[in-house]
Amino acid sequence: MADIRHFTDLHHLSKGDLRQIIDRSLDLKRTDPRGTRSKPLAGQTLALIFEKPSTRTRVSFEVGMRQLGGEVVMLTGAEIQLGRGETIADTARVLSRYVDAIMLRTSDEDRLREMAENATVPVINGLTDETHPCQLMADVMTFEELRGPIAGRVAAWSGDGNNVARSWIRAAAMFDFELRLACPDELAPPADLIHWAHREGARVSVGTDPDTTVRGADLVVTDTWVSMGDKDAASRHNLLRPYQVDERLMAQAKPDALFMHCLPAHRGEEVTDGVIDGLQSVVWDEAENRLHAQKGILLWCLGAL
Ligand code: CP
Ligand code: NVA
Secondary structure (H helix, E strand, O other): OOOOOOOOOHHOOOHHHHHHHHHHHHHHHHHOOOOOOOOOOOOOOOEEEEEEOOOOOHHHHHHHHHOOOOEEEEEEHHHHHHHHHHHHHHHHHHHHHHOOOOEEEEEOOOHHHHHHHHOOOOOOEEOOOOOOHHHHHHHHHHHHHHHHHOOOOOOEOOOOOOOOHHHEEEHHHHHHEEEEEOOOHHOOOOOOHHHHHOOOOEEEEEEOHHHHOOOOOOOEOOOOOOOOOOOOOHOOOOOHHHOOOOHHHOOOOOOOOEEEEEOOOOOOOOHHHHHHHOOOOHHHHHHHHHHHHHHHHHHHHHOOO
């Protein structure tokens, strides 16, 4: 099964494949943004399984697959037998007989792994508690669309060392940019992930001071203080309040720095209205680019890039 093109994490692909996906996504956006000119995935079907809520991932995969000429089957964990205890492995075996690719949004990374190990079609990671690689494809695409190559540039993260932050760490290694993170010690990304990044030669650093982290950055990024599934909302709010991206913090970055947030945002918590609605914010382009990036990912997975 080694040749199945799973999109389970950024570092499972080669740098060359990731580059091809970004370039194709940018090209599709420029030349055929609504997929009216070509239907490379005609006759193919994507199953989308959501065990957690979603707006952007759900709509962008569905619309993107249709724009490429394919069909989708939208499933929530609760309404299929998965929710009554059928195993991920058996679900993977069965769905592989019906569809050409499976996207899964779930909690535990092990469930994603089990899906990929047992499916005979490509499996796409639509977010887990640990990772969100599709988001990073749209984020890198957005930076490059607006500012040119991300390689050698500096991105700064202020907030929770969550699934999106962890995918930023993978991205720093795979796309060769510097990443500085400011996170409370209690919510820092895992040390083994940082060690991995350093072994890959990536410039990734983690500290606790947002000001020094953001100073001179080309891009400032944050995310919610309380991710789906987090139970400890009150203590997270306390720990993360100093990490809010407000106008004062944003002013520490380069004057032309961009602001990104994967959304959904909690205005007045991790980001102020002034920043998310401000001139440096590109969150709506970023959200739009989920659509174009999903199309690039689907084309790669299905051998049609
Ligand atoms: N950014 C993102 O993945 O959004 P959804 O949870 O709405 O899919
Ligand atoms: N960190 C957030 C991302 C949502 C897209 C969460 O997991 O809820």
